Amino acid sequence: MKKDNRITGLIALAVVTILAFVIIFATKEVTKDGNDGATTTTTENTTPAIEYDLEDIDVAGAEGIQAAAKLSDKAGEFVGYVVTASQAGYGGDIIMDVYFDTDATTITSVVVKEHKETANLGSKIEEPEFLNQFNGITAPVYFEGMELPEESETEDPVEASNPTDSTVLVDGIYKVEADAVDDKGYLYMLTMVVENGAITSVVWDSMNQAGEYKSYLSSVGKYVMVEGNPTWKEQADALAANVIENQSTEGIVLNDQGKSDSVAGVSITVSNFVDLVEKGLVLASNGATTETAGAVTESPAATKVDAVTYATISSKGMINGINNAYNFIKGYASGK
């Protein structure tokens, strides 16, 4: 009886095991096409039909950039750029070609060359419905809920704002304001103009609640600090000249009281000036013009796009790759 029970148990176990193998094998066969770990090349979205002449651009040291080239048509006319970027997706790296117009900002098309995303989900990044939304828009791009694209590799705005050999300022007019009025009721603001990658103008001012500017009040004698000393506007202009000369705030060394002895004739508190200049430099390095400092929820320079539903990581990989390509080609175009 006991032996029969054991034999029955062994037979039952054998049957269950065989069935299990059959089920697993059948599952493998059924899901083979959908779960292929090999890279897939795009079939729906192809490279643009026009053939271009390519002039390679050096990408050595550029993280996430595999190749880049200047595009010329058959007549030899410069028509834009193409950057091959690689970015981590959900299943592996996504490799894409991002085509830019001659301004190195407008995206003409995006082509997914390789990816390992989940079939029928993340793989939708190669479908025209997703890719066509990039045609003709300006970079950088983002989708809802995503952090705004930042070009600087460091998250510290102070560190990012001090121009180094690798920081490129984008031409434009940048306006920044303090987050709040000071204890005397003045709201400080700064306008910085960048031309050909260099700061050419800095205007620092502040406005009270009556709408009167300190520069005006000091000029007409209604805002006097110390008799005989330069007016507030003259001191603000001196600070601005120092920034233009040094192309940074390095020439202004702050003490514990927020003042500086670095600039001749300047005795006013300059900490908020330095703060606004550095915020302006951050905006200039991102190309985000006419934006106020402080909490920024939307950058006018960034274009909002739609992500693939339920494939956030794949979509984010694409967006990051496109923005990385944009940063690279913008840096190249500004520096050439």
Next chain:
Amino acid sequence: MKIKYPIEAFALAMILFSKNMKEALITGILIVFLTTLGWVVKDCLGHIKLGLLRISVFISVMSVGYAVFQIVFIKIVPMEMNTTIMLLQLMIGLLIVKHLLTKDAEENVNVMLYESAIAFACFIVIGMIREFCAIGSIFGFKIADLSFMTENFQSIMIGFLFAGAALALVNAIIKKRVYSLNSLLVIVPVVLAFRPFELNDVGDIINFVIGIFIPIFIIVSIRYKLIFSSLGNAFKKLPIELISIGIVYMILTAF
């Protein structure tokens, strides 16, 4: 009274697959299906030797579990799938097998199914809430776009919090409490798959070890303190430990 539904399997599933209502619905169905299948195999082979019975239940539930998760998640209702997710789905199957083979496992399938149904309902509800709070939609249909909505509602740390709360709700409805389950069986696989932080400029192995050791060490320490806390019966053991690890994840993720 003791819990008769596979609470650990539901806990792991709620943490991982309640990001949206569709995922929650499908995973809940598969858990109930696998639990019932395992119970049927166990009942049919109940007369054989215990060791052989256990192996048979293990093989049948794990193989069918692998098959259904793969087919459903890849072919029928495509969702994000990779090796990590597959291993975690196998872990869910393992927890179902563990539940079925404990000596306290319910002989009456009706009780087990009733409690599983309550857990399933709560699973769907938290999936709905998380999806709405994250992207303002329910089952993929956009409902609203409010200022508080953020993708972080679909993160693992929120998964822990919602899973703990949902299980507490289930236990309160069925008026039972957890007695002797080891929450580490649920927490450790998630920590292995989704570490709360990464260390830069250290080796991959050191990064991996530290990223796993610290959260587990913290939750083990917290468990001893929780023994002495006065909580409602519904929250005791697994639910409150999941909520605690969720808070730990929140803190560690900040780094």
